[in-house]
Amino acid sequence: MQKHIIDITNITTRLRASGMKVDDFFLVQFILNLLPPECGPFQINYNTIKDKWDVSELSTMLTQEESRLKKQGGHSINLMGQRAGKGLKVTTNKFKKKKAPAKVQQDAHKELKADVCRFCRKEGHYQKDCPIRKAWFEKKGISCDPNYKSK
Template identity: 35%
Template sequence: MEMSHLASKLQALGLRLPEDFIVHMVLLSLPPQFGQFKVSYNCQKEKWTLNELISHCVEEEERLKHDRIESAHLATTPKSKKRKTAKEIAVDHASIKKQKKHKEGKSSCFFCKDEGHMKKDCTKYHAWREKKGLPKLSDAN
């Protein structure tokens, strides 16, 4: 409709555009949802006038509206969600603290969890390996 209005304004100024050109421009300006409509127009032998194109576009738009599936997304939260106890909160807080220490570069032993040394230097780890009869770390490599 807008292009038809623009074409009539141009005609009033003395510039007459061929109707086939206007129909072509209208078809190019249609949104992607009209893809099937464009294909069916291009496959037929007869060409439409601007008024015929407008009426067919209105029909196609109504068909698209009718075919559109309306949907709604529902989001819920569980009603039985229990609150954390003070002990659970403390455990979470302690694990966050450990993660922060690890990120800050303060290393701790993976075996005894003490800070300041690594597992390979841990006296408790070496004693445990000796008790199990495992070879010393320097011998294992």
């Protein structure tokens, strides 16, 4: 954060050298607005106090805040109620890669098997037209005609 403040003050020094007037209050607000989200409580604290800081006071306060955040570290706790996980669907194979060549081969295999009889497993006709199936039904004394209704 210290480097960040130095960079911004260097920019304002160049602006002032070119004849542009930059107020210290504006500079402090600009630096505060560019802080990361972790410094949100720090910004709220600054906005609630009556005394306003200049850039050097802001720099020392941000140095203290930065050291506090480093001490605090990345520790976090996730709290869940008793019923918080109910209804969640757990998928275990979510990140596994699918084998594309095997699927392509499977689709090609399905296309080749599309005109195969499910009864005799021969190509060229379907189960409803299978002569072996019709002979088997006739042998059993059952009609395979779809319009036939038994009594």
